[in-house]
Amino acid sequence: MARQMQQLALELVPVGSVLAKEIRDAGDSVLLMAGCTLAESTLQSLHRRGIDSACVYVEAPLDPERDAVRRQQIEARLCQLLRCTGDSAASSQLKKALFEFHLECDA
Amino acid sequence: MNALSGQLRMGLTLEEVEHGLGNLPSLPAVVAEIIQSLDNADIDSRQLSELIARDQALVAKLLRLANSSFYGMPGKVMSIADATVVLGLRGVRTLATAIAVSGCFTREQVGDFDLPQFWRHSMAAALFARALASRLHENADEAFTIGLMHDIGRLALASCFPAHFAAVMQYRQDNDCPAQLAEQAVTGVDHAQIGRMLTLRWKFPARVCDVIGSHHLPSQSLNPRLSAVIHVADVLAHAMKPDTDPLEMVPPLQPDCWQLTGLTPAECSQLLAGVQQEHASACEALG
Numbered sequence: 001m002a003r004q005m006q007q008l009a010l011e012l013v014p015v016g017s018v019l020a021k022e023i024r025d026a027g028d029s030v031l032l033m034a035g036c037t038l039a040e041s042t043l044q045s046l047h048r049r050g051i052d053s054a055c056v057y058v059e060a061p062l063d064p065e066r067d068a069v070r071r072q073q074i075e076a077r078l079c080q081l082l083r084c085t086g087d088s089a090a091s092s093q094l095k096k097a098l099f100e101f102h103l104e105c106d107a
Numbered sequence: 108m109n110a111l112s113g114q115l116r117m118g119l120t121l122e123e124v125e126h127g128l129g130n131l132p133s134l135p136a137v138v139a140e141i142i143q144s145l146d147n148a149d150i151d152s153r154q155l156s157e158l159i160a161r162d163q164a165l166v167a168k169l170l171r172l173a174n175s176s177f178y179g180m181p182g183k184v185m186s187i188a189d190a191t192v193v194l195g196l197r198g199v200r201t202l203a204t205a206i207a208v209s210g211c212f213t214r215e216q217v218g219d220f221d222l223p224q225f226w227r228h229s230m231a232a233a234l235f236a237r238a239l240a241s242r243l244h245e246n247a248d249e250a251f252t253i254g255l256m257h258d259i260g261r262l263a264l265a266s267c268f269p270a271h272f273a274a275v276m277q278y279r280q281d282n283d284c285p286a287q288l289a290e291q292a293v294t295g296v297d298h299a300q301i302g303r304m305l306t307l308r309w310k311f312p313a314r315v316c317d318v319i320g321s322h323h324l325p326s327q328s329l330n331p332r333l334s335a336v337i338h339v340a341d342v343l344a345h346a347m348k349p350d351t352d353p354l355e356m357v358p359p360l361q362p363d364c365w366q367l368t369g370l371t372p373a374e375c376s377q378l379l380a381g382v383q384q385e386h387a388s389a390c391e392a393l394g
Contacts, residue, residue, distance in 0.1 A: 022387055030391060035384040081346060082357050084285055090365035094357075097375030098346055105380060 003104070006058045010047055013054050015040045021055040074102045117271050119294040121304070127267035128305050131211065137162040138207035139310060141200055145252070146312035150200075152191040159187050159203055168206045169199065177388040197248035205233075205255045208309075212262050220265035220272070228344050229255050230390050234382045235340035239368055245333055253315055253333070254340050257322050260302030261286065268294070285358045287323050299323050325364050335364035347379055347386075 005020040016037060023032045023046065031049065032042070038056070046054070078098055085091040119127075134142070140158055144150050159165055166187060173184040173193050184190050191199050214222055236254030240247040265272040271294050278289040290297040303320025314330050318337055321328035328334035338361055345357045370378070 030388045033384050033388055035380075081355065083283075085342075085357050085360045088360070088362040090362035091360050093370075093372050094342070094346065094360060094365065094375065096372035097370070097379065100372060100376040101379040104376070105383065 003057050004060045005055055006060075007053055007055045008058075009053050010043060010051060013038060013043060013056055015043065017054075017056040017058075019054060020057045023051055023054060025049060025051075071103070074099055077102070117274050117293055119268065119271060119296055121296065121300075124267075124296055124301055124304060125308075128263060128301075128308055130267055131263065131305070134207060134211065134309055135162055135165075137165065138204065141203050141207070142309060142311055145200055145204065145249070146314065150196070152188065152196055155191065155196060155199060156187040159199070165203060165206060168210075169203060172202055172206070175388060175391065177385065177391070195248070197246075201248045201252045204252055208256060208259065212266055216266045217262065218265065218269050220262070222262075225258065225262060227386075227390055228348065229258060231344035231347055231382060231386055232257055232337070232340045234385055234389060235343045235378070236337055238378055238382065239336045239340055240333070242368065243332060243336060245336060249315070250333065250336055250340075253318050253337050254344075256302070256306065256311075256315070257319055257337050257341060258298060258302065259305055259319065260298035260300065263301050263305050264290070264294075264298055279354055283354075283356075285356060287358070297323070323358065325361060332367065335361070335367045338364045339368050343375075343379065343382075347383060 016039075019032055019034050019036045019038060022030050022034050025031050031046070031051070032038075036042070038054070078095055082091065082095055082098075085094065133139075137158060141155075144155070144158070159169065169187065169190055170184055172178075173190040178184075178193055184193050187199070194202060209226060212222065233251045233254030236250040237247045239245075240250030264275070275286070275289045275293045278284075278293050279286065282289065282292075284292075287297040287299060299320050299322055303316050306316040306319055314333070317329045318334045321334045322337045322341055325331055325334035325338045342357055342360050345355070348355055
């Protein structure tokens, strides 16, 4: 299984889901930050405030081909971004950290 | 890297930079006093509240910030005294400074310079700096302030020397190199040096000026630990940017600075995720 982001209608969001992207109101103020766990009362509160959907993390079956493509895309992106950081052990560790971060967050 | 073509060479002497910085607006008197109090551990909340209360525009912005979702107490901070409870004494001083400095540069002054993008990067560096400073038992609020201000020299270069700044951008495009190398090649000075000169002019504490001036070369700093924190914070803030700008690159990472943080790849990945979560509301709070 792999964790993926998915935009769901609010009534389809399971209680206990983790928010993948912040939720803003009509005035563009942040109501909830990414990473919040959505309790039932929070979902009700969002509904009262006119929010009709939320982007949350869902567990989905891992598609090996799609996963390989995504890993290649992240690798290419990091090679471009880190093109002048050198080849020290520190740079390798930084690249590894960024790879894990993007793998988790850009799903 | 290509040899620098003659038409791009637009050298600046330190005297010319100093003269150019003199054209920037002065900081409000209240802000100058707050900045000078940054390294005064004896100031109390009453003194600070009285000082800030003399500038009502600053009071309004501080209260808006303290009531933002970033601090998790929306609508509950009614006064500067309340803000010192929510943000802490050092936090109020730090944010008052940040608000004042960000207000010194308007869109009109900086021309084509991408001001929102600049502050987004600065805020990311500030958040990383605060987290890394806490990890290394350094002053987290001071690190936050310096993180927010570390590239202020770029803003000053764009504002005071727009033709030089345009030449630097062209040089980066032609040579695909980090900003500080392009600045050195075109003007002979870089944004870290200019930032140091500007913050000295604004009478920031000497430690702050030193670290801003050495964030790309922390080994030359008089405060190498704090400078290393800002260096790594800057690197991480560049690394976290969305890949929409083909010129974007993470600046060279000094291995000893990375080692000082003691971050494992897994811890660093968690730190990136944590800062990403805070970043949007922090930027919104600064406005």
